[in-house]
Amino acid sequence: xxxxxxxxxxxxKLPKHVGVIMDGNGRWAKARGLPRTxxxxxxxxxLVDTVDGALEIGLKYLTVYAFSTENWRRPxxxxxxxxxxxxxxLTRRRDEFNEKGVRIRFIxxxxxxxxxxxxxxxxxxxxxxxxxxxxxxxxxxxxxxxWAEVVDAVxxxxxxxxxxxxxIRSRLYAPELPDPDLIVRTSGEKxxxxxxxxxxxxAELLFTDVLWPDFxxxxxxxxxxxxxxRSRRFxxxx
Ligand code: FPP
Numbered sequence: 001x002x003x004x005x006x007x008x009x010x011x012x013k014l015p016k017h018v019g020v021i022m023d024g025n026g027r028w029a030k031a032r033g034l035p036r037t038x039x040x041x042x043x044x045x046x047l048v049d050t051v052d053g054a055l056e057i058g059l060k061y062l063t064v065y066a067f068s069t070e071n072w073r074r075p076x077x078x079x080x081x082x083x084x085x086x087x088x089x090l091t092r093r094r095d096e097f098n099e100k101g102v103r104i105r106f107i108x109x110x111x112x113x114x115x116x117x118x119x120x121x122x123x124x125x126x127x128x129x130x131x132x133x134x135x136x137x138x139x140x141x142x143x144x145x146x147w148a149e150v151v152d153a154v155x156x157x158x159x160x161x162x163x164x165x166x167x168i169r170s171r172l173y174a175p176e177l178p179d180p181d182l183i184v185r186t187s188g189e190k191x192x193x194x195x196x197x198x199x200x201x202x203a204e205l206l207f208t209d210v211l212w213p214d215f216x217x218x219x220x221x222x223x224x225x226x227x228x229x230r231s232r233r234f235x236x237x238x
Contacts, residue, residue, distance in 0.1 A: 007225035015181035024187025024211030042213035053217025069145030101135030108144035146197025
């Protein structure tokens, strides 16, 4: 493939928050005659390069979809693999992310008997370790689903309290995060798959055919350049 010149990004119009649906690992592996799990493994380099790219341009919030509340429906072997893989990846990378100034957070249903306690422990250790970091907020959606998040928020509403958008929003898993301006999905699927449903109501959506294991910071930059060409009106007029 001829090398594409890097798109220019206007640093004054950076999105604050980019969400990424990391899809296509299974297809990447299948195309190489490898087991699906090899595709997930290959996704690690994509994640690390995307984080480095976010740091390079000064993006403040990056949220990635690692495991959805619906992913439990996958074959038990793959679920087990993904749980171990998430735990090991974070254990392997947390010091490096910490030294780079990345604050790690997890969103998702933590109090779920299906979620191994060792995974929750790993998540909380990474959160504690990086809590003071300010360069980039990396949020990992794990056992996350937008429906579950809204249900969990509504369950916490005080019985006689006022019910409005603010009351629900303030009870989401990480209410301190700004809404995503841009959500990128790899692998050519054009769906939101229960990712940041409430927060992404006005996000720009960008779909790329690149499979997640092939995604690199240049693809993130290209997505941001495309985002900067769009006009956002939030229901109003220009
Ligand atoms: C979807 O591809 C990908 C996943 C279910 C897992 C994504 C997770 C990672 C790349 C690891 C990130 C880990 C952390 C801790 C942030 P797919 O299996 O649905 O691919 P397919 O659609 O081709 O079958």
